[in-house]
Amino acid sequence: MKNTVISYYSESITASLKNSSRLITGRVGFTIKYGEKLSLIGETGSGKTITALSIMGLLPQNVKCSGLEMTLKCGGGKTYRNEEVFKTVGSGIVYIPQNGLESLDPSRRVRGHLYDTLKKNGCPKTELGERALQMLRLSGFPQPENIIDLYPFQLSGGMAQRVTIALAMTGRESLIIADEPTNGLDRENSDNFVRLLDSSFPQAAKLIITHDMALAALTDSVLVLKNGTVMEKGPSKEVLENPRCMYTKSLISALVKNGMKETPVLRGENGSCPFYSRCPSACEKCSSVTVKTAGEHVWRCI
Amino acid sequence: MISIEDISLSYRDNLIISSASMEIKNNAVTALLGESGAGKSTVARLLTGLLTPETGRVMMDSQLLVSSSQKYDRKKGLSIQMVQQHPYLSLDPRQRISDGFLEIIRYHHMAEKGKEKELIREVTEAVGLGAVVINHLPGQISGGEAQRVSLAKALLFKPQLLILDEATSMLDVSTQANVLSLVKRIREKSGLSVLLITHDSELSETYSDYIYRIENKTIRREK
Numbered sequence: 001m002k003n004t005v006i007s008y009y010s011e012s013i014t015a016s017l018k019n020s021s022r023l024i025t026g027r028v029g030f031t032i033k034y035g036e037k038l039s040l041i042g043e044t045g046s047g048k049t050i051t052a053l054s055i056m057g058l059l060p061q062n063v064k065c066s067g068l069e070m071t072l073k074c075g076g077g078k079t080y081r082n083e084e085v086f087k088t089v090g091s092g093i094v095y096i097p098q099n100g101l102e103s104l105d106p107s108r109r110v111r112g113h114l115y116d117t118l119k120k121n122g123c124p125k126t127e128l129g130e131r132a133l134q135m136l137r138l139s140g141f142p143q144p145e146n147i148i149d150l151y152p153f154q155l156s157g158g159m160a161q162r163v164t165i166a167l168a169m170t171g172r173e174s175l176i177i178a179d180e181p182t183n184g185l186d187r188e189n190s191d192n193f194v195r196l197l198d199s200s201f202p203q204a205a206k207l208i209i210t211h212d213m214a215l216a217a218l219t220d221s222v223l224v225l226k227n228g229t230v231m232e233k234g235p236s237k238e239v240l241e242n243p244r245c246m247y248t249k250s251l252i253s254a255l256v257k258n259g260m261k262e263t264p265v266l267r268g269e270n271g272s273c274p275f276y277s278r279c280p281s282a283c284e285k286c287s288s289v290t291v292k293t294a295g296e297h298v299w300r301c302i
Numbered sequence: 303m304i305s306i307e308d309i310s311l312s313y314r315d316n317l318i319i320s321s322a323s324m325e326i327k328n329n330a331v332t333a334l335l336g337e338s339g340a341g342k343s344t345v346a347r348l349l350t351g352l353l354t355p356e357t358g359r360v361m362m363d364s365q366l367l368v369s370s371s372q373k374y375d376r377k378k379g380l381s382i383q384m385v386q387q388h389p390y391l392s393l394d395p396r397q398r399i400s401d402g403f404l405e406i407i408r409y410h411h412m413a414e415k416g417k418e419k420e421l422i423r424e425v426t427e428a429v430g431l432g433a434v435v436i437n438h439l440p441g442q443i444s445g446g447e448a449q450r451v452s453l454a455k456a457l458l459f460k461p462q463l464l465i466l467d468e469a470t471s472m473l474d475v476s477t478q479a480n481v482l483s484l485v486k487r488i489r490e491k492s493g494l495s496v497l498l499i500t501h502d503s504e505l506s507e508t509y510s511d512y513i514y515r516i517e518n519k520t521i522r523r524e525k
Contacts, residue, residue, distance in 0.1 A: 043474045044445040156339045183472055186337050186501035211474035254479035256504045262483045263476050 003033040004073065005205035006055070006175050011067020013050055013059070013228070024050050024063065025228030030221075032175070032205035037197075039208045039216040039236065041251070042225035048209045051225075052177050055207075056093055057086030074174045090120055094168035096178040100160030104152035110136070110163055111148045121170045139166035140196050158189040165193075165200055176206045182215055194218050213255055216240065221296075224248050227274035234297035244292070244299040247275040273300070303327055304349070304367070304382075304463060304495075306521075309358035311344055318344045321357065322521040324514045326463060326497055331489070333498040333506035335524070336516035342499045345516070346467045349497070351379045362462075380410075383456035387468040389448035392455075393440040399451055400436040406458055425454040429484060446477035453481070457488070464489075467499045482509060 009029035015022045025047035032038045040048040054065040072085045074092040097103040114132040123131055136144030139162045182190035216222050217240055223233040232245040243249045253261040263278045272287045285302045292299055304326040311319040318341035326332045336342045347353040351374035359369035368374040403422045407413050413421045429450040470478040500506055506513050513525035
């Protein structure tokens with residue numbers, strides 16, 4: 001499609017263990033257009049991060065992705081396909097990690113981190129200082145001179161997160177992958193993060209991995225994963241306000257504002273649906289469930 | 303009841319709290335709200351003896367727990383237990399979950415020799431952890447399971463006060479609901495008090511009986 005920045009599809013991602021192998025994700029596919037945000041939501045261990053790592057070719061050695069069909073459109077109109085996409089990590093694809101503080105080298109000042117990124121992207125030595133200050137200014141530090149020589153331990157969680165955003169500003173970024181970017185931040189800082197992401201990277205496609213429903217509601221579309229299976233996807237307003245899949249409904253009813261309803265294990269056996277053991281509506285029909293669609297809204301439930 | 307009276311506290315040479323007071327009532331959930339960096343965890347560190355106040359004192363059932371002039375009473379302090387934000391950080395990555403329990407039980411002489419496993423089964427069942435999970439290493443369990451392990455370890459001490467320091471903020475919504483409902487059930491059964499440290503005002507409003515807020519270095523009661 002004309003406006004698509006990334007088109008991703010993988011048949012499966014599997015981990016090889018000592019004496020066996022384990023399927024981490026099944027068929028997962030999505031596209032993100034210029035300037036749009038897609039959020040991957042689901043419980044811990046549902047395969048959100050591993051999907052993002054497969055885009056960057058950063059899967060652990062014992063984990064293999066098969067049937068990968070991926071294209072990424074970078075600045076200048078060049079299109080990269082499948083494994084070629086991995087070469088764009090650090091320039092075309094930038095990754096904002098979960099914990100800003102933990103992802104920075106504790107023994108190096110902010111300046112050192114920024115210089116590394118700038119050098120990797122071909123910035124002349126004479127311009128490093130000014131460009132680094134500019135990156136900090138754009139990522140929400142009105143007086144970057146006060147920040148640039150601090151060590152990570154001198155930054156608060158919110159400040160460290162903004163530094164990681166500054167590090168992502170390569171000038172050539174077309175896909176931003178943010179992994180649980182607002183974890184541990186308060187609501188105000190979370191909302192600021194999304195605003196900053198939009199203002200810093202207006203053209204880039206953004207893939208946001210989160211379990212924060214309020215953050216997901218700020219994105220254009222949502223993909224719900226459960227044990228590596230796509231349970232539901234579509235425009236975020238439609239999926240979050242009118243969920244069709246029981247699993248998405250359970251996630252929404254577990255929100256504080258909806259009374260934090262529990263989803264206990266209801267039956268011992270596993271069915272064809274990953275949510276079968278905890279689903280209050282599970283029945284014989286579940287075994288014959290096929291994917292249903294209504295416009296862009298896709299779900300997997302009876 | 304635990305009362306924090308006229309406390310001033312500094313952390314890394316910065317004054318975090320100045321002449322603040324609050325009460326944590328028995329058999330109730332008290333929430334402590336505040337933005338990132340406001341000093342919520344500093345209060346938790348004070349209650350668990352990791353920080354000493356510069357002024358004021360903390361009383362526990364009318365007895366002194368710590369003050370600016372008297373060291374933290376470690377024996378009394380054992381009845382205050384904390385579950386922290388990062389579930390894996392409080393677990394030794396090379397130690398099986400069951401061995402972690404055994405270490406605590408033996409160190410604090412919580413059970414007679416040979417009866418340790420019975421006690422482990424008792425606390426792990428209370429938090430809904432299966433027998434298989436406790437034989438795993440921390441890296442092999444999910445975030446929700448790791449948080450249940452931390453909770454079970456805290457329950458070994460039969461605490462009077464359980465501090466949940468952003469204990470569910472790293473968890474997904476359904477795991478958060480499951481863990482908080484579990485704490486609620488344990489609380490109703492054992493009469494435990496809970497100090498819920500959070501920046502989520504919606505959660506504190508729903509889950510707590512009393513709410514305090516840390517702002518501008520002081521603590522004020524909101525509910």
